[in-house]
Amino acid sequence: DVKVTQSSRYLVKRTGEKVFLECVQDMDHENMFWYRQDPGLGLRLIYFSYDVKMKEKGDIPEGYSVSREKKERFSLILESASTNQTSMYLCASSPAGGPGANVLTFGAGSRLTVL
């Protein structure tokens, strides 16, 4: 069963801490995405990557960075966590073309609380 795995389901961090959210997909997908989900705001795109070593800013990149050193792994980094980054973080992937290119596959999500 193909999947997107987010290593941490629940995290509690303190303001100012550095936070790493890891995402691994086993579908050999080229495209990977990080979203955050907040009530009433839907899913907002933070960063995305269409290839290894490639990254592009989404709609709300401020306060975040990403790393994609290998095709299967896309990491989201909060350099200095703040309380307004308390949210559900969702990683997703999709193939660059062919069947399934128009569908995102999501991980189970990482619920981050910043105190």
Add this chain to the structure above:
Amino acid sequence: DQQVKQNSPSLSVQEGRISILNCDYTNSMFDYFLWYKKYPAEGPTFLISISSIKDKNEDGRFTVFLNKSAKHLSLHIVPSQPGDSAVYFCAATVYDNYGQNFVFGPGTRLSVLP
């Protein structure tokens, strides 16, 4: 400026009846539309999609209708079941300078009452 809008934050329906979830969009360049379902503490799961060149797609109890002239799509669930209670996100895809981009609406919480 939201390109994909779901104007109903919530919807309650009796079990066995039809659920209709609506979605409006503003970008005429969107070429593919999707519906995702999300349970609490889980990631969204793909439900059904429709290409912009079609006006209807059906999969079991789920049917999506697309009205391009009105920039409107809807998801029909017949008959509704308690297990359908979840948040439903409408999404659309468009190709930009970098590749394919996915734009999501804010979601509608569906409650199916037994």
